Amino acid sequence: MNLQESQFVSVRVPAEAEFVDIVRLTLYGIASKWGFSYEEIEDMKVAVAEACNNAVLHAYEGMEKGFVEVKFEMNDGGIRITVKDEGSSFDYAHKEAKAESLHNKDLSEINAGGLGIFMMQALMDDVEVHTNAGTEVILTKFLQRNEELA
């Protein structure tokens, strides 16, 4: 599986709202090629879009808009999707601690934002975030194999 492991596809778009659908389209092509189900692809589409939306909305605040680069790698276990921007960093540990759904909340307590990180975590098997230079969000989804193939 060495060959497979070194293979990747990447797509780079301007950090603007109207290009996020290009990333979703590329994801669709790759993930269906690599054997993910319709439902899994839909989940990944939303998770990847959340990471791209954050790059569009938050990464380049107060500076010139840059790019978002999304890299898709397949290995034995699943797909690893890296969403990278070159914007300003932020305190992920702090934001992650606050990431939660609207369950068990009263309507007056909830507000319209802050669901992005929560959604990524809910929809993927693993979420890792590096904020050294810009932000790098690494989303992993395991490939469910058929009994026969296992």
Added chain:
Amino acid sequence: MNLQESQFVSVRVPAEAEFVDIVRLTLYGIASKWGFSYEEIEDMKVAVAEACNNAVLHAYEGMEKGFVEVKFEMNDGGIRITVKDEGSSFDYAHKEAKAESLHNKDLSEINAGGLGIFMMQALMDDVEVHTNAGTEVILTKFLQRNEELA
């Protein structure tokens, strides 16, 4: 139009046959966003695939398979698509001189290959090829504007 001119999308895939459809998919997303018609997009799909096929088949002969990178740029006049590999170079002027269709040929004279460069030229408004380090094929399609917009 300065902003538009500096915007580009790029996609990078392994130089293998099964990834060329990802490039076609990305092209579809970009070109429909940028206002090209269904027919124009179909023409561009084939032209871009011809350039990618050549990178897959010829660029990395006798060496380790590398990547194909495809860059889509929109400017006032149209779309500029650059298909780039890092493989061995070739004599484009020589190949271009031989690029022709099967019209006016007898069946016994024709063979199954050699249509790629001809197709790119027939389907795009402009084809430019640089073969300094690897190959860079630059395909241009003008955007037909409506009367009202002109």
Added chain:
Amino acid sequence: MNDKKFTIQKEVMADEVIVYLSGELDLSAATEMREDLEPFVNQTNRALTLNLKDLKYIDSTGIGIIVSILKTRTAAGAAFGVEDIPAKIKRLFDITGITQYLRPSNGSAERKEDIV
């Protein structure tokens, strides 16, 4: 930029507005949707219903807009409902926990009784 991937259609009646959302409600559609619906969100004398039958995609951006409409309508004591939610959209509503706040609006319930 051509190729409309998100569209909004409205059916305006005496005591209810039904808003049909179709296509992909993502970040690039958010401003349009907010601006387009604002007058109806603020009209408290008419029930407001979002019909999601033809909605193909939503993410936290769209869910955020729905939450904000919900809060405005609730604060104003005005009817608001969401109907015909496709399974794949419902799944995201369940995951985020917005489902508990969504029910078909009164307006839409009456409308359905009328038809049946």
Added chain:
Amino acid sequence: MNDKKFTIQKEVMADEVIVYLSGELDLSAATEMREDLEPFVNQTNRALTLNLKDLKYIDSTGIGIIVSILKTRTAAGAAFGVEDIPAKIKRLFDITGITQYLRPSNGSAERKEDIV
């Protein structure tokens, strides 16, 4: 690699084989198509017809395969035809100049008379 984007179906009759190509005939499908059709290309006692009704994409790779089948069949004096060519595929056949060599095979012509 899942998600079959190109499929080949064959209808084998006493004196004709009709091969239905559907989906995208690109470089990644070329080897499969060549290997799959080889025995029928070499069977000169049966007419060979390619039906392209459901073909959505072709490029010089696929056109090259058709040219090579055409040359083999012509050299062997065996019937070969291509039928139901969608407009967008026909356009590429016209541009490359392959159209002049393609006609429905005898087999297919007789078949049609039988049916009508």
